[in-house]
């Protein structure tokens with residue numbers, strides 16, 4: 001049985017006045033995949049994420065979910081950004097439950113706090129948390145609505161290296177456990193190689209090339225090789241060279 005793609009991006013373009021942010025993007029993402037978008041600043045990574053999230057509309061082209069329009073499929077999509085976007089006047093638990101009095105909602109919030117290892121901070125305010133802890137609350141909040149698709153826009157960009165590494169592992173284990181379809185935008189090719197099963201290089205306003213992720217995120221050598229390959233394409237290769245080289249490798 002052929003699997004139905006969770007997201008089908010077909011010939012998507014996005015222009016802002018005279019500026020082209022994206023052009024000719026064709027990308028198919030299957031349920032449970034973890035895809036990383038990498039590339040130079042201004043390459044259109046965040047724009048693509050915003051289009052998938054329905055925060056903006058493409059100038060042309062289509063984005064389908066389960067082969068259907070967004071309206072018909074009504075996918076539950078949540079986005080996690082670099083800044084935590086927590087409400088500073090609410091406690092950690094309230095940021096998840098939005099002060100709901102519904103016992104089920106509260107129980108779900110408590111359970112998610114345990115999942116992100118923050119049970120002890122339920123009554124703390126965001127201002128009392130470290131950057132990494134705030135991002136864990138933001139992750140738990142994104143999971144509250146049981147998304148099928150999780151979009152991560154540089155969520156770990158502001159964290160120190162050690163916290164970042166721990167968060168990568170936490171996000172990976174949760175995404176696998178909950179079989180989420182995940183798209184991560186990151187500047188860090190090593191992070192992309194550690195986390196994703198597909199690394200998509202965005203260059204010249206489109207998805208120029210892609211690499212399979214290493215099977216084991218803890219295999220530092222394999223991660224390093226994939227990261228270096230992605231970096232070479234980002235920095236040097238012309239589209240034609242890249243396509244030829246990739247086809248000769250496969």
Ligand SMILES: Nc1ncnc2c1ncn2[C@@H]1O[C@H](COP(=O)(O)OP(=O)(O)OP(=O)(O)O)[C@@H](O)[C@H]1O
Pocket residue numbers: 016019020021039040041042043044045046047048187
């Ligand atoms: N709201 C907007 N109005 C006008 N131009 C925009 C807008 N959003 C993005 N752009 C432009 O579209 C292009 C792609 O931007 P985008 O933020 O998607 O790139 P990116 O690859 O995510 O970059 P970065 O890695 O720096 O976040 C850039 O040239 C940017 O200036």
